[in-house]
Amino acid sequence: MPGQQRADARRNYARVLAVAEEEIAAHGANASMERIARIAGVGSGTVRRHFPTRRALLEAVSHKRIEALCTRAEELLDAPDSRAALLEWLTDVLTYCIGARGLAATLTQDLTDPVHDNACSAALEKSGNPLLHRAVQDGTVTTTATVAELIMLIVGIALTTETSPDPTTRATRLLDLTIAGLPPTQPQ
Structure with missing residues (x-):
């Protein structure tokens, strides 16, 4: 849950979510999670920690x-x-x-x-x-x-x-x- 995380984890969550919104708007539900991670400047493991499944994202x-x-x-x-x-x-x-x-x-x-x-x-x-x-x-x-x-x-x-x-x-x-x-x- 974002509210109970460390400050850097909350920032990563917010950055990943913002990038995911743009990527999904541009490429639909199958937007690449790896591309989202790359654009957000985090590893794919960070994306998966916050959003373990595509549906969660x-x-x-x-x-x-x-x-x-x-x-x-x-x-x-x-x-x-x-x-x-x-x-x-x-x-x-x-x-x-x-x-x-x-x-x-x-x-x-x-x-x-x-x-x-x-x-x-x-x-x-x-x-x-x-x-x-x-x-x-x-x-x-x-x-x-x-x-x-x-x-x-x-x-x-x-x-x-x-x-x-x-x-x-x-x-x-x-x-x-x-x-x-x-x-x-x-x-x-």
């Missing part, structure tokens, strides 16, 4: 964004239209995933490590649950979907569109299709 980089999305969910809870509030929040999650290339990867489930919870997904689920519950309660969303499933859809959209020439437009279109579904056309 991604979660640390995404921490502020996840907090902002959780705060946003709280702000939207009192919105007059519960459906619009839920959809606005999901759009915010998608926007963050697209803008921060590593965020979508942080929200994916690690099926190879069932022991450790995904802290980022868990925080978003906890924050999004009241929005979904309110929309269902108001009858503005008739679904049995869970927030976890909605986040998985967002992650899928973000990961699918991340290499598009215009990922925001493509992702927004896919989210709109997801929300609208594929209703039959009206007979003329």
